Amino acid sequence: MVHVIETNQLTKSFGGLTAVDKLDITVESGEIFGFLGPNGAGKTTTINMLCTILKPTGGSAKVNGFDIVREAMQVRRSIGIVFQDPSIDDRLTGRENLYMHANLYGVPTSQQKDRIDKILKLVELEDRADDLMRTYSGGMRRRLELGRGLIHYPKVLFLDEPTVGLDPQTRDHIWTYIKELKEAHDITVVLTTHYMDEADRLSDRIGIIDHGKLVALDSPQKLKDTLEGDVITIKAAKIDELTALLSEKLGLTQSRIVDGTLEITVRGGQSLMPKVMEAATHSNFLVDSIQLREPNLEDVFLHYTGKNIRADGGKELHGFAAIQRRKIR
Amino acid sequence: MTELRGFYTLWLREVKRYLRDRTRIVSSFVQPALWLVVFGAGIGAALRGGFQIAGVNYQTLIFPGIVAQTLLFTAMFMGISVIWDREFGFLKEILVAPVSRFTLFLGKMIGDSTDALIQGVIVFAIALALGISFTFTAFLECLPLMLLITIGLVSLGLIIASFMGSLESFGAIQSFINLPLFFLSGALFPIAGTNTPQWLQVVARVNPLTYGVDALKTVILGAPYAPLQIQPLWVDIGIVGAFDLLMIAIGTWSFSKMK
Ligand SMILES: Nc1ncnc2c1ncn2[C@@H]1O[C@H](COP(=O)(O)OP(=O)(O)O)[C@@H](O)[C@H]1O
Ligand SMILES: [Mg+2]
Numbered sequence: 001m002v003h004v005i006e007t008n009q010l011t012k013s014f015g016g017l018t019a020v021d022k023l024d025i026t027v028e029s030g031e032i033f034g035f036l037g038p039n040g041a042g043k044t045t046t047i048n049m050l051c052t053i054l055k056p057t058g059g060s061a062k063v064n065g066f067d068i069v070r071e072a073m074q075v076r077r078s079i080g081i082v083f084q085d086p087s088i089d090d091r092l093t094g095r096e097n098l099y100m101h102a103n104l105y106g107v108p109t110s111q112q113k114d115r116i117d118k119i120l121k122l123v124e125l126e127d128r129a130d131d132l133m134r135t136y137s138g139g140m141r142r143r144l145e146l147g148r149g150l151i152h153y154p155k156v157l158f159l160d161e162p163t164v165g166l167d168p169q170t171r172d173h174i175w176t177y178i179k180e181l182k183e184a185h186d187i188t189v190v191l192t193t194h195y196m197d198e199a200d201r202l203s204d205r206i207g208i209i210d211h212g213k214l215v216a217l218d219s220p221q222k223l224k225d226t227l228e229g230d231v232i233t234i235k236a237a238k239i240d241e242l243t244a245l246l247s248e249k250l251g252l253t254q255s256r257i258v259d260g261t262l263e264i265t266v267r268g269g270q271s272l273m274p275k276v277m278e279a280a281t282h283s284n285f286l287v288d289s290i291q292l293r294e295p296n297l298e299d300v301f302l303h304y305t306g307k308n309i310r311a312d313g314g315k316e317l318h319g320f321a322a323i324q325r326r327k328i329r
Numbered sequence: 330m331t332e333l334r335g336f337y338t339l340w341l342r343e344v345k346r347y348l349r350d351r352t353r354i355v356s357s358f359v360q361p362a363l364w365l366v367v368f369g370a371g372i373g374a375a376l377r378g379g380f381q382i383a384g385v386n387y388q389t390l391i392f393p394g395i396v397a398q399t400l401l402f403t404a405m406f407m408g409i410s411v412i413w414d415r416e417f418g419f420l421k422e423i424l425v426a427p428v429s430r431f432t433l434f435l436g437k438m439i440g441d442s443t444d445a446l447i448q449g450v451i452v453f454a455i456a457l458a459l460g461i462s463f464t465f466t467a468f469l470e471c472l473p474l475m476l477l478i479t480i481g482l483v484s485l486g487l488i489i490a491s492f493m494g495s496l497e498s499f500g501a502i503q504s505f506i507n508l509p510l511f512f513l514s515g516a517l518f519p520i521a522g523t524n525t526p527q528w529l530q531v532v533a534r535v536n537p538l539t540y541g542v543d544a545l546k547t548v549i550l551g552a553p554y555a556p557l558q559i560q561p562l563w564v565d566i567g568i569v570g571a572f573d574l575l576m577i578a579i580g581t582w583s584f585s586k587m588k
Contacts, residue, residue: 051425087422089342
């Protein structure tokens with residue numbers, strides 16, 4: 001297999017803070033690589049280094065065979081990116097933003113109109129294409145940015161939380177389109193997302209980072225398998241206290257509360273269930289229901305990072321970007 | 330080819346943004362008009378009798394200087410667009426584009442210079458309305474001259490902005506650069522005048538804008554200005570051109586450092 005991306009002890013420090021810490025990852029040609037991690041884990045910083053916006057403070061990396069520092073220009077010729085933060089010119093129309101991108105990225109003039117019309121249709125902005133983008137809603141801006149990233153067909157496409165704030169239906173057909181493009185033009189995709197179902201469904205492999213370090217890297221299925229465990233879900237009153245009790249009495253610390261339901265990752269769930277019930281009734285907790293299920297990617301994430309990905313939204317933004325992004329959420 | 334298209338598309342962007350900004354275009358009439366009408370006529374009247382320069386009235390005499398002022402203020406203000414682009418995140422989109430930093434800089438710079446040039450032409454329109462006399466040939470000759478002057482100034486604005494973090498700090502720098510450059514350029518009084526203090530003559534000669542103003546005066550005022558000329562026209566052009574090249578080089582460098 002050919003490594004389209006290869007990092008070697010890649011490191012980035014901001015003053016005292018090490019945002020990316022000696023990262024070693026490889027991304028294979030043609031795959032969709034899911035890059036997951038809690039907020040502030042260093043995903044965006046890594047992507048920014050790979051697309052030559054940030055210079056590493058240590059280590060090195062190659063994208064499409066080119067060194068990200070010494071051959072930055074060739075790297076830029078190989079990539080496309082949808083940034084996490086807004087990056088449009090809102091004094092121009094949607095269509096103008098797309099044409100500007102097509103020109104900057106060397107899309108042949110003869111193909112520009114075709115591709116742009118197609119993209120506008122895909123992101124459902126045909127009827128607003130000639131309005132200034134400052135009149136767009138947050139979701140519309142995001143759709144245009146996403147579409148813009150798909151106009152030129154790069155070797156590697158970075159998508160940094162591309163679908164935040166989009167409805168499931170739109171997400172669905174954008175993903176269908178990306179997969180088609182990927183097949184037709186041999187594009188490799190690096191994706192970060194907060195939607196675990198999305199990551200699970202789409203990614204060929206998933207890398208999880210925490211505090212700038214890689215903590216797991218495998219296919220979604222293998223990651224789930226390595227948990228070697230089950231998830232017990234419990235619905236009950238006074239769920240917080242029950243969580244504390246189970247942690248104290250039975251040492252069940254890998255727990256979280258999702259939508260009022262307690263979820264605990266355990267080994268040997270079959271034999272633990274009765275013990276849980278017993279501990280609960282003994283302390284006079286009323287249990288409505290208790291179930292055992294296979295672990296999903298969210299459990300994997302929790303296992304490796306100790307954090308629940310849904311607990312926090314996107315990263316904090318500052319200045320104008322914050323104002324723009326707030327409109328989306 | 331990609332570079333050329335990149336240049337064109339960045340140039341077009343700056344010009345479109347400018348032409349869509351109605352308030353800026355309307356307000357661009359106000360400042361030069363105030364200078365020419367109030368300052369030009371007021372000071373001119375106060376000076377009458379004792380201080381007739383080369384037989385040209387004061388309003389006409391400062392007209393080339395006001396053209397230069399407009400170019401200067403507009404050009405420096407354009408630097409804001411870099412900070413603006415950064416704040417709104419658009420800068421990232423062009424920084425990852427497969428286009429050289431030289432092209433990025435040039436596209437933005439020539440785009441902004443085009444806008445400044447339009448502002449300069451507006452000053453000529455105001456002058457015409459006020460009855461300040463200049464020949465049509467002089468106007469045509471001033472077009473390339475204004476572009477030449479503007480290129481160095483816009484570059485300077487972009488360079489400063491590319492090192493600035495915020496709009497506030499950019500505003501502060503403006504007052505440290507705009508006004509000194511303007512007052513020390515001979516826009517409002519003759520540098521080579523017999524009564525001009527020695528120190529002022531020296532300082533003004535270090536100011537690149539002085540030669541821009543000198544060139545504009547030479548072209549617009551014609552023969553009556555000859556005795557006050559600092560340098561022959563071609564020397565002025567040479568100095569301003571050299572300043573432009575220097576600023577373009579530094580500008581390209583500063584864009585390649587930019588994050
Ligand atoms: N320009 C910067 N200056 C200082 N710290 C930064 C900068 N960019 C990111 N960081 C810090 O680096 C860490 C990683 O951030 P980021 O890569 O955005 O995380 P993620 O995308 O995984 O949420 C965070 O602690 C963040 O505050
Ligand atoms: Mg991020």
